[in-house]
Amino acid sequence: MRKTFLSLLMISSFFAQAQVKPTPASERLKSIEIRKQLSTESPANKTAFRNIGPTVQSGRVVDMDINPADPTEFYVAYATGGLWQTTNNGMSFTPIFDSEDIIGIGDIAVNWKTREIWVGTGEVNSSRSTYAGLGVYKSADNGKTWNWMGLPESHHIGEIKLHSTDPNTAWVAVLGHLYSPNKERGIYKTTDGGKTWKHTLYIDENTGAVDLDINPSNSNELYAGMWYRTRTAWNFEESGKSGGIFKSTDGGETWQKVSVEGAGFPTGDGVGRIGLAIYPKNPNIVYAVVDNNELRPATARAANNATADTGAYTLNTFQGITKEQFAALDDKKLNSFLRSPRYRLPAEYTAAFVKEGVASGKYNPNVIWDYLYDANAAITAAAVKGCELYRSDDGGKTWKKTHNDPINIYSSYGYYFGKVFVSPLDENKVVLTGVDLLMSTDGGKKFSSIDGPSVHSDHHAFWFSGTKEGHVINGNDGGLNMSYDNGKNWSNLNSPAVGQFYAIEVDMATPYNVYGGLQDNGTWYGSSKNIENVGWHSNGNYAYKSINGGDGMQVQVDWRDNRTVYSGSQFGNYNRQTIGAPATGERGPRGTMVKPNRALGESALRFNWQSPIVLSRHNQDVFYFGSNKFHRSLNKGENSVAMSGDLTTNPQQGDVPFGTLSTMSESPKRFGLIYTGSDDGMIHVTKDGGYSWTNINGKLPKGLYVSRVVASKFKESRVYVTLNGYRNDYFNALVYVSDDYGSTWKQIAKDLPYESVNVIREDPVNENILYIGTDGGLYVSLNGGNSCIMWNKGLPYSIPVHDIAIQSRDNEIVLGTHGRSLYVASLSEIQKAAK
Numbered sequence: 136m137r138k139t140f141l142s143l144l145m146i147s148s149f150f151a152q153a154q155v156k157p158t159p160a161s162e163r164l165k166s167i168e169i170r171k172q173l174s175t176e177s178p179a180n181k182t183a184f185r186n187i188g189p190t191v192q193s194g195r196v197v198d199m200d201i202n203p204a205d206p207t208e209f210y211v212a213y214a215t216g217g218l219w220q221t222t223n224n225g226m227s228f229t230p231i232f233d234s235e236d237i238i239g240i241g242d243i244a245v246n247w248k249t250r251e252i253w254v255g256t257g258e259v260n261s262s263r264s265t266y267a268g269l270g271v272y273k274s275a276d277n278g279k280t281w282n283w284m285g286l287p288e289s290h291h292i293g294e295i296k297l298h299s300t301d302p303n304t305a306w307v308a309v310l311g312h313l314y315s316p317n318k319e320r321g322i323y324k325t326t327d328g329g330k331t332w333k334h335t336l337y338i339d340e341n342t343g344a345v346d347l348d349i350n351p352s353n354s355n356e357l358y359a360g361m362w363y364r365t366r367t368a369w370n371f372e373e374s375g376k377s378g379g380i381f382k383s384t385d386g387g388e389t390w391q392k393v394s395v396e397g398a399g400f401p402t403g404d405g406v407g408r409i410g411l412a413i414y415p416k417n418p419n420i421v422y423a424v425v426d427n428n429e430l431r432p433a434t435a436r437a438a439n440n441a442t443a444d445t446g447a448y449t450l451n452t453f454q455g456i457t458k459e460q461f462a463a464l465d466d467k468k469l470n471s472f473l474r475s476p477r478y479r480l481p482a483e484y485t486a487a488f489v490k491e492g493v494a495s496g497k498y499n500p501n502v503i504w505d506y507l508y509d510a511n512a513a514i515t516a517a518a519v520k521g522c523e524l525y526r527s528d529d530g531g532k533t534w535k536k537t538h539n540d541p542i543n544i545y546s547s548y549g550y551y552f553g554k555v556f557v558s559p560l561d562e563n564k565v566v567l568t569g570v571d572l573l574m575s576t577d578g579g580k581k582f583s584s585i586d587g588p589s590v591h592s593d594h595h596a597f598w599f600s601g602t603k604e605g606h607v608i609n610g611n612d613g614g615l616n617m618s619y620d621n622g623k624n625w626s627n628l629n630s631p632a633v634g635q636f637y638a639i640e641v642d643m644a645t646p647y648n649v650y651g652g653l654q655d656n657g658t659w660y661g662s663s664k665n666i667e668n669v670g671w672h673s674n675g676n677y678a679y680k681s682i683n684g685g686d687g688m689q690v691q692v693d694w695r696d697n698r699t700v701y702s703g704s705q706f707g708n709y710n711r712q713t714i715g716a717p718a719t720g721e722r723g724p725r726g727t728m729v730k731p732n733r734a735l736g737e738s739a740l741r742f743n744w745q746s747p748i749v750l751s752r753h754n755q756d757v758f759y760f761g762s763n764k765f766h767r768s769l770n771k772g773e774n775s776v777a778m779s780g781d782l783t784t785n786p787q788q789g790d791v792p793f794g795t796l797s798t799m800s801e802s803p804k805r806f807g808l809i810y811t812g813s814d815d816g817m818i819h820v821t822k823d824g825g826y827s828w829t830n831i832n833g834k835l836p837k838g839l840y841v842s843r844v845v846a847s848k849f850k851e852s853r854v855y856v857t858l859n860g861y862r863n864d865y866f867n868a869l870v871y872v873s874d875d876y877g878s879t880w881k882q883i884a885k886d887l888p889y890e891s892v893n894v895i896r897e898d899p900v901n902e903n904i905l906y907i908g909t910d911g912g913l914y915v916s917l918n919g920g921n922s923c924i925m926w927n928k929g930l931p932y933s934i935p936v937h938d939i940a941i942q943s944r945d946n947e948i949v950l951g952t953h954g955r956s957l958y959v960a961s962l963s964e965i966q967k968a969a970k
Contacts, residue, residue: 154836154837154838155836155838155839155860155863155865155867156865157312157314157315157317157863157864157865158860158864158865158866158867158889159288160269160287160288162866162867162889163269163287163866163889164269164287165888165889166236166888166889166890166911167236167888169886169887169888169889170236170888170911170912170925170932170933173886173887173888173914173923173924173925174924174925174927177924177925177926178917178924178964178965178968179915179924179925179926179928179964179965179968180925180926180927180928181928181964181968182926182928182960182961182963182964182965183928183929183960184926184928184929184930184950184958184959184960185929185958185959185960186632186667186929186955186956186957186958187649187661187662187663187664187665187666187667187956187957187958187959188632188634188661188665188667188678188679188956188957189632189634189659189661189665189667189677189678189679189956189957190629190630190631190632190633190634190667190956191629191677191679192613192614192629192634192653192656192657192659193591193613193614193615193629193631193633193634193656194213194214194215194216194612194613194614194633194634194635194653194654194656194954195213195214195215195216195258195260195593195595195611195612195635195654195655196211196212196213196214196595196596196610196611196612196614196615197212197213197214197240197241197242197258197260197595197596197610198211198212198240198241198242198243198595198596198610199211199212199243199596199598199608199610199615200243200244200245201598201600201608202245202247203247203601203602204247206224206600206602206603206606207221207222207223207224208220208221208222209221209225209608210231210243210245210252211228211610211615212240212242212243212254213240213631213633213954214239214240214258214260214264214265214266214635214954215238215239215258215264215266215635215934215935215953215954216238216631216633216635216954216955217230217231217232217233217238217240217633217931217954217955218230218231218232218240218243218252218254218278219231219631220277220278221628224617225615225617225626225628226628226630227630228628228630228631230631230931231252231274231277231278231279232254232272232278232281233931233932234281234931234932235272235281235932235933236269236911236932236933237256237257237266237268237269237933238931238932238933238934238935238954239256239257239258239265239266239267239268239935239954240254240255240256240257240258240268241255241256241257241258241259241268241291241292241293241310242254242255242259242292242293242294242295242308243255243295244295244296244297244305246297246302248302249275249302250275250277251273251274251275251302252273252274252277252278253271253272253273253284253295253297253305253329254271254272254273254274254281255268255270255271255289255292255293255294255295255307256268256269256270256271256272256289256292257269257289257290257291257292258291259291259292259293259310259345260550260551260552260595261291261310261313261364261366261371261550261551262551263744264635264637264654264935264953265291265313266910266935267290267291267312267313267864267866268289268290268291268292269283269287270283270284270285270286270287270288270289270292271283271284271285271286271289271292271295271307271329272284273328273329282329284325284328284329284330285329285331285332286307286309286319286323286332288311288312288317288319289307289309289310289311289319289323290310290311290312290313290317290864291309291310291311291312291313291343292307292308292309292310293308293309293310293343293344293345293346293347293360294307294308294344294345294346294347294348295307295308295347296347296348296349296357298354299349299351299352299354300354301326301354302328303325303326303327303328304324304325304326304354304386305324305325305328305329306322306323306324306325306347306349306357306387307322307323307324307325307332307347308322308343308344308345308346308347308359308360309321309322309323309343309344310343310344310345310362311340311343312864313366313864314366314367314368314861314862314863314864315863315864316340316341316365317340318337318340319334320337320338320340320341320342320343320344321334321335321336321337321338321342321343321344321361322334322335322336322344322347322359322387322390323335324386324387324388335383335387335388335389335390336359336361336381336383336387336390338361338377339363339377341363341364341365341375341377342361342362342363342375342377342378343361343362343364344359344360344361344362345360345361345362345408345409345410345553346359346360346409346410346411346553346554347359347360347411348411348412348413348421349413350413350418351413351415351418352415352418353418354386355383355384355385355386356382356383356384356418356530357382357383357386357387358380358381358382358383358393358411358413358421358531359380359381359382359383359390359411360378360380360408360409360410360411360423361377361378361379361380361381361409362374362378362407362408362409363375363376363377363378363406364407364408364550367789367791367862368791368793368814368815368840368862368863369786369787369788369789369791369792369793369794370789370790370791371550371789371790371791373407373408373426373428373547373549373550374404374405374406374407374426374427374428375404375406376402376403376404376406378406378407378409379392379393379394379395379400379402379406379409380392380393380394380400380409380411380423380531381393382530382531393531393532394406394423394534398532398533398534399525399533399534399535399536400423400425400525400534401425401427401429401523403429404428404429405427405428405429405430405519405520406425406427406428407425407426407427407428407549407550407553408425408426408549408550408552408553409423409424409425409426409553410423410424410425410553410554410555411423411555412555412556412557412565413557414557414559414562415559415601416559416562417562418530419527419528419529419530420526420527420528420557420562421526421527421530421531422524422525422526422555422557422565422579423524423525423526423527423534423555424522424523424524424525424553424554424555424567425522425523425525425553426521426522426545426549426550426552426553427519427520427521427522427523428519428520428547428549429519429520430518430519430520431518431519431520431541447468447471447472448464448468448469448471448472449472450503450504450507450508452472453501453502453503453504453507454501454504454508455501455504456500456501456504457500458493458494458500460500461490461493461500462490462493462494464486464490466486466487466490467486469486469489469490470485470486473485473486473489478507479728480506480507481732484735489502489503489735492735492736497736498735498736499736502735502736505739506733506735506736506739508739519547520541521541521542521543521544521545521546521547521549522541522542522543522544522545522549522552522567522569523536523538523542524536524537524538524542524555524565524567524579525537526578526579537575537578537579537580538579538580538581538582539580540581542567542573542582544567544568544569544570544571544573545569545570546570549569551593552568552569552570552593552594552595553568554567554568554595554596554597555567555568556568556597556598556599557599558599559599559601560599560600560601560604561576562578563575563576563577563578563579564576564599565578565579566585566597566599566607567582568594568595568596568597568611569593569594570592570593570594571584571586571592571594572584572585572586572590572594572597572609572611572622573585574621574622585618585621585622585623586622587616587622587623587624587625589616589625589626589627590609590611590613590616590625591611591612591613591614591655591656592611592612592613592655593611593612593613593655594609594610594611594612595610595611595612596609596610596611597609597610603619604621605618605619605620605621606618606619607621607622609622609625612654612655612656613629613655613656614627614628614629614633615627615628615629616628630669632667632955632956632957633954633955633956634651634653634656634952634954634955634956634957635653635654635655635656635953635954636651636652636653636654636937636938636951636952636953636956636957637651637652637653637654637686637687637688637689637745637937637938637951637953638651638652638688638689638690638745638937638938638951639651639652639690639938639939639940639949639951639957640689640690640691640692640940641663641692641940641941641942641949642692642694642697643694643697643944644697646662646663646664646945647662647663647942647944647945648660648661648662648663648697649661649662649663649940649949649957649959650682650690650692650700650702651687651690651938651951651957652686652687652688652689652690652702652704652745653686653687654686654687654953655685655686656686656687657681657682657683657684657685657686657687657704658681658682658683658687658688658690658702658703659679659680659681659682659687660679660680660682660690660700660714661678661679661680662678663942663945663947663949663959665678665679680714682700682702682712682714683702683703683704683710684704685703685704685705685708686704686705686744687702687704688702688703688704688705688709688744688745688746689702689703689709689745689746689747689748690702691748691749691750691758692750693750693755694752694755695755698713698714698715699711699712699713699771700712700713700714701729701748701750701758701772703729703730705744705745706742706743706744706746706792707730707731707740707742707743707746707760707762708728708730709728709729709730709746709748709760709772710726710727710728710729711726711727711729711758711771711772712726712727713726727772727773729748729758729760729768729771729772729773729775730742730760731760731762731764731766731775731777733777740762740763740764741762741763741783741788741792741793741794741795742762742792742795743761743792743795743796743797743814744792745797746760746761746762746795746796747760747761747796747797747798747799747811748760748761748799749799749800749801749809751801751806752801752803753801753806754806756769756770756771757769758771758772758775759799759801759809760772760775761795761796761797761798761799761811762795762796763781763782763783763785763794763795763796763813764777764778764779764780764781764782764796765777765778765779765782765796765799765809765811765821765825765828766778767824767825778821778824778825778826779819779821779825779828780828781794782796782811782813782817782819782828783795783796783813783814783815783817784813784815784816784817786815793814793815794813794814794815795813795814796811796812796813796814797812797813797814797840797841797842798811798812798841798842798843798844799811799812799844800843800844800845800846800854801846802846802847802851803846803847803848804846804847804848804850804851805822805851806824807821807822807823807824807825808820808821808822808846808851809821809824809825809846810831810844810846810854810877811844812841812842812843812844812856813841814840814841814862815838815840816832816835816836816837816838816839816840816841816858817830817832817841818830818831818832818835818841818844818856818877819831820854820876820877822876829877831873831876831877831878833877833878833879833880834880835856835858835871835880836858836869838863839858839859839860839863839865839869840858840859840860840861840862841856841857841858841859842857842858842859842891842892842893842894843855843856843857843892843893843894843895844856845895845896845897847897847902848897848899849897849902850874850902852873852874852875852876853872853873853874854872854873854876854877855870855871855872855895855897855905856870856871856872856873856877856880857869857870857871857892857893857894857895857907858871858892859891859892859893860891861891861910865891866889866890866891866910867889867891868884868887868888868889868890868891868892868907868909869882869892870882870883870884870887870892870895870907870920871883872919872920883905883916883919883920883921884905884907884914884916884920884923886922886923887907887909887914887923888909888911890909890910890911890912891909891910892907892908892909893908893909893910893935893936893937893938894907894908894936894937894938894939895907895908895939896939896940896941896948897941898941898962898965898966898969899941899943899946899962900943900946900966901966901969902919903916903917903918903919903969904916904917904965904966904969905919905920906939906941906948907923908936908937908938908939908950909935909936910935910936911933911934911935912925912926912927912930912932912933912934912936913925913926913927913930913936913939913950914926915965917965917968917969918969926960926965929958929960930950930952930955930958931955934952934953934954934955935952935953935954936950936951936952936953937951937952937953938950938951939951941962946961946962946963946966947959947960947961947962948960948962
């Protein structure tokens, strides 16, 4: 992301606006008992959910631990998919962490001598769906039972290291809270198996430990990577001068900073995320990768930008351009840029038209930059140095950058990657993880990609065999891959259903299909009757079909033909296309873009990561789209009109789009009765199709992300709202109902545990039954929200439920989980229990 530094005052003002404070660990730990009470003898659990996949896309791998004596046995940890074991070299996996109160994982460590497994919960990749953990867990019986070992304020754990000879001694690298400052960051040490912890390295409340490595032949020698980073709903600080490399020579009791001025490693405000790797045969050799957020030299930046004199124009050409420079632009190259398929500018914006507008003063000279610059552009526009690799040959006293050429695998989002791995057999064989997967065989001087056509991008974990040259395993956003020839050929080990769904939808086909967008795995659809099996490996016809790529987001399906689908990727890049019959897998063209445009010179539209779209069920030619405004199309998205002004607080902008619509709902009972909710806590209603709007926030908590607004199908004036404090580290469950179009609100489902709420749905036949999806699971109210029960039979004990779809004809519920793909169950027993 584009780097913008925030002051502590700005961070404080964000929490003041939201009127909430981060939920303390003591409150979150109460959720364990609340959850037990809501699930014990729950009548909902008479019915079990069944998983319908998909598996082929897999999900984000964060760590692996391989048996050194038998590498056909290993453990794989997924960001929100739990911990899995294989004993047959990845041909099949068994989940062993599904019974615990948290499923998100940051790191694992296995003592293969004692068979003890340590799990640090809460991943450190600091993304939009990085869930806070509850600390450290340990199992002595291969996951049959687990003991909670504390550190509940850690939230995100980067690494666990175990003593080579003492099974009771371990160290944990704690990154800390994602969206709020906290003092429980840094390195913790235990000498009694996790019963008690000593906080041995602490810098400040915004600098945490992201990585840790230990000398395998001397457990007194450790290195820690400390990372300064802050995140709010609108901005991400990815680096700071308090970050760096620290070393301990007394078993982690005391630490000294070794990346000091003059040592050769970067210092100052640009020091971002750090990854560490010690070469086992010679522990004086240490590699450190850093996300260097220093700006590239001006000459290097200029070389990256096309100018008016040479080459094709790029977006950067138009940043900061003067009126005279714009007039001097080459018409042919300007027209080529304006007609670029990447930007899809309206046909009337020709070189002559825009030049005349700038010359006359109608447009600012920066008009093209202002028009096209968005969140996706921000990712690639920031001219930071990015990924750099350093090596020390003297135990961290001095460091030297290994390469002269840039390593371009981060752009400006190195916060999501930042790991280095060195082969235990060769000090010069090094792997870096990023968008691409790079290997060097000369100590980091030169790198080449070992990504393959069967390997997903965005890499997070890697393993080198210590006995067989060329045997490696790679974990990424698309699961797990194995190679026996250093990445020339890869196999996929993606049998677990660990897909991270953002949003789902169903159609009215027979049997009906489920559609959904997944984190970094595009949008797919498949039959609700699917039962996962490996038979498709021989016939080549997988049950789910791909619709588009990127990060898959919301989906709408025209029920008149069950073939017209609206879907897309992050920041509102949606299209409409016709898909083929699921039985054949036939696909239509890529379709028509339906993202709203603005006129040249108008204020920029802001689009949420998961921009909301709604297809009117009253007239399915009518299509609604939410930016920071409400847009309506009467012709299936071919053309759209902004029917509102800004429906947000129009807040201060950082490097994350903020002040955007996050949810919309049209009343099933009345055409044109529409509600919107925004990421900065605004809720509006229109009763005339968008011509007039009323703010209905009332006395609801201010500033919280509106995760759902749902118009009732039973009563025209009824509407439900769920507020989500995830982006404030505030995890209280907030659900409200209004029976007067939002004029007044009543809080319901007050007995839910401290878990952020993502979605609420009504039962198709009984208005008193409500289904609520939280970051911890699925809950049901049989009495209109007065009380809740948990429905988790067939599910992991804890799993983020991001979306719920109700197929009313078949009387079934579909769960889109962010970590374990899709689940389906009948509603019959629930409905009987409510009578």
